Amino acid sequence: MxxxxxxxxxxxxxxxxxxxxxxxxxxxxxxxxxxxxxxxxxxxxxxxxxxxxxxxxxxxxxxxxxxxxxxxxxxxxxxxxxxxxxxxxxxxxxxxxxxxxxxxxxxxxxxxxxxxxxxxxxxxxxxxxxxxxxxxxxxxxxxxxxxxxxxxxxxxxxxxxxxxxxxxxxxxxxxxxxxxxxxxxxxxxxxxxxxxxxxxxxxxxxxxxxxYGNPEITSVNIGVRSNPAILISGHDLTDLEQLLEQTKDTGVDVYTHSEMLPAHYYPELKKYENLVGNYGGSWWNQITEFETFNGPVLFTTNCIVPPKSEEIRARIFTSGAAGYPGCIHIEEDENGKKDFSPIIEMAKKCKPPTEIETGNIVGGFAHNQVLALADKVVEAVKSGSIKKFFVMAGCDGRMKSREYYTEFAEKLPKDTIILTAGCAKFRYNKLNLGDIGGIPRVLDAGQCNDSYSLAVIAMKLKEVFGLSDINELPIAFNIAWYEQKAVIVLLALLYLGFKNIHLGPTLPGFLSPAVAGVLVEKFGIAGIGSVEDDINLFMNK
Ligand code: FS2
Ligand code: SF4
The missing domain is CATH 1.20.1270.20 (Substrate Binding Domain Of Dnak; Chain:A; Domain 2)
Incomplete structure (x- = not known):
């Protein structure tokens, strides 16, 4: 191979x-x-x-x-x-x-x-x-x-x-x-x-x-209730909707994991009383978090980590393009309907989730919501209370070097705002980085595909500030990548004309030296260095 x-x-x-x-x-x-x-x-x-x-x-x-x-x-x-x-x-x-x-x-x-x-x-x-x-x-x-x-x-x-x-x-x-x-x-x-x-x-x-309506500012519970529950991961919102419909009034709660967190921001999904909160962090934390969750887990897409024990494997179900040997795959019928009753029946026999943290995280800053706050944002930029936006969208991963992103977020000057999307956010979305005049310093647009929202926001700001080139905006890109959805997000940003994107924690292994050279020369693509050096570089650009 x-x-x-x-x-x-x-x-x-x-x-x-x-x-x-x-x-x-x-x-x-x-x-x-x-x-x-x-x-x-x-x-x-x-x-x-x-x-x-x-x-x-x-x-x-x-x-x-x-x-x-x-x-x-x-x-x-x-x-x-x-x-x-x-x-x-x-x-x-x-x-x-x-x-x-x-x-x-x-x-x-x-x-x-x-x-x-x-x-x-x-x-x-x-x-x-x-x-x-x-x-x-x-x-x-x-x-x-x-x-x-x-x-x-x-x-x-x-x-x-x-x-x-x-x-x-x-x-x-x-x-x-x-x-x-x-x-x-x-x-x-x-x-x-x-x-x-x-x-x-x-x-x-x-x-x-x-x-599901436009995402709106939402505070998501990260603690637990005392009912048995199902954890749903991946990116497919239609699976979540069907699961919420089928678990209604059954006494079984539903929690999101990793990239499913942004589902809470949509009016037509957050209205479900049985959608209780988000459990845990990004995908790779599943190794410990599925143990303490105690109930069944539904993967609607990636990222699956091979389960460490038979006990965990028996609690994992898949749907759509996802699959894992030995795990039940829920097929759809000709109308796209999926019968999640095996998961619900299993959940009823499981212990409720063990609480691993308490509190809330706030998100829902996709383009419609941010543009509704545009006057406030523009005023903050003009007055100098916001100096720079940092797009830190993308993926999380297991490598220790990704601690860089937590430290980077912590050390950014207090007059900067982080725009995020994708599971990269779990490196810093529980840090309580404060706000600037009521605008939270971490604005989560949603899943990795919602990086599109960040591009829409940037294009709108370019128009509002009357700029001829999107790269004149006070926006820096420090993106974390892991899998191929991040590749299409990167190519989309390049197509839209964004330059000088920094990509980490390492540059793709599939880039030959010559191809990497083209990306550097034509688009200013760069890797990451030390947190201090990078912050200095970005703030002085
Ligand atoms: Fe994260 Fe994994 Fe979103 Fe990727 S949960 S790395 O699938 O597509 O992002
Ligand atoms: Fe898996 Fe990534 Fe290695 Fe491919 S490159 S086998 S996706 S770890």
Whole structure:
């Protein structure tokens, strides 16, 4: 196996024996093969000039397939194999449209058994592209597409689609099979991936807000009640909504974990009396927090950490693109309905959660809410009481070096505001950093996809201050990344024209030195240094 798609990749260069995430060799290879068959389908779509609107089953299975391969989403070898077989079936049926066209191996290969699947995966994994710069650019596009697919998948669950996004996914995956593309062509494709990343995040924002209302300032309880309860993690709000409906009046409470915290900010979700609060911190804390939670856990997406004991594994359920061997996967019916009764029945037999902290955290500062406070914010900037905004969105992770972000937040001058989204916030959202004239110093917009909100806010401020370049705003970007949704967020920000983004705790292992050089030269991308040096640098820019 070879995988270098996330920030925790072994030695910063690639996992070759087993993933640091816990992914084994078979799962890694099957994921590679799933991507390969997706490329083959894309080639057929592009070469046959198919009408993307007319192939909805393929569109939907395509985004599900990409999502399945995201870091920490699906460790279930059988589920991935089934998806490969399903995609090959769809591909073969669809290929009739392309009769007479010259197609590559990805569009025609067949598998006979598990061994042939693994062999095919080995031949077509990441390292099958020899040139390290071409490989780096192609993989960056693929990872961006994975993030884009995840956001598009959630929007689809709410009934919102943008056919153009599917069309671009096919275009980009088909291009990756084309060996005649130069590094310049692939740089252009990378930026175009960012353009479609903006569309995907806008689509999800529209889907979420049209269904659940605009996020509003909300104080979220981090303590517990005395009822048995279910913990829900991941990013899918439709799963949460269905779970809240099904647990109503059952005596079972629902708590959010990690990236599900921002669900509390939506009027149509926070109205549920059985949505009690948020339990614990970011994803990797699940190792201890699931023990003390005592009840069942539903993963609607990543990030899953392989459970340490059978007792914990038996309490984990998955849905959507997520999966873990030995855990019950809740399937949806043809109307998108999921029956969560096995989880509810288990919860009734479990002890209530053990309290691990008390108090509240405040969030809900997505674009609509912040723009409602725009006068106050603009006044504070003009009067000098706010000197700078720091976008610290992105992901959290296990590495000790991420303590940097807690220290950075603590040491920032008191006249600065942190704009955050994603699970990165758990490094500093319980620090009580105070407020500036009633504006909290940490403004949480939501999940990682809500980084879009931060871009909307910045674009609005640019307009209000009458600036010609968004980079003239008093905003600095110090982003923490971990998996591929952060890749699409980064590419989207670059497409929107934001420069000098600092990325940490380490630069991606998938960037070859030459590709990293292009990002530095064209966009001012940089890593992180010491907290003091970085604060000085940012404050004096
Ligand atoms: Fe955090 Fe994991 Fe949000 Fe990522 S919970 S790193 O999935 O997409 O961010
Ligand atoms: Fe390694 Fe990350 Fe790939 Fe897992 S997802 S195998 S940790 S690079």
């Amino acid at each position: 070879f995988c270098y798609q996330c920030q925790e990749t072994a030695k910063g260069t690639g996992c070759e024996v087993r993933g640091v995430c816990g992914k084994n060799e078979e799962v890694a290879k099957f994921q590679d093969l799933l991507i390969y068959v997706c490329k083959g389908i894309s080639e057929i779509v592009i070469k046959s000039k198919a009408d993307v609107k007319s192939i909805s089953e393929i569109n939907h299975q395509m985004i599900k397939s990409l999502f399945i391969t995201i870091t920490n989403a699906n460790f279930d070898e059988n589920a991935i194999k089934d998806q490969i077989i399903k995609m090959i079936g769809l591909r073969n049926e669809f290929r009739e449209q392309a009769a007479g066209l010259k197609l590559s191996d990805a569009a025609v290969f067949e598998i006979t058994d598990e061994v042939s699947m693994l062999d095919k995966a080995t031949e077509n994994g990441v390292l099958s592209t020899d040139n390290e710069d071409i490989r780096s650019l192609k993989e960056m596009v693929t990872y961006g597409l994975k993030g884009m697919a995840a956001y598009t998948y959630h929007a689809l669950n709410i009934g919102k689609e943008n056919i153009e996004i599917y069309g671009f996914i096919y275009e980009a995956l088909a291009a990756e099979l084309d060996d005649s593309l130069s590094a310049d062509d692939l740089v252009a494709l990378t930026l175009k991936t960012g353009e479609f990343g903006v569309k995907a995040m806008a689509l999800l924002d529209e889907a979420n807000t049209s269904r």
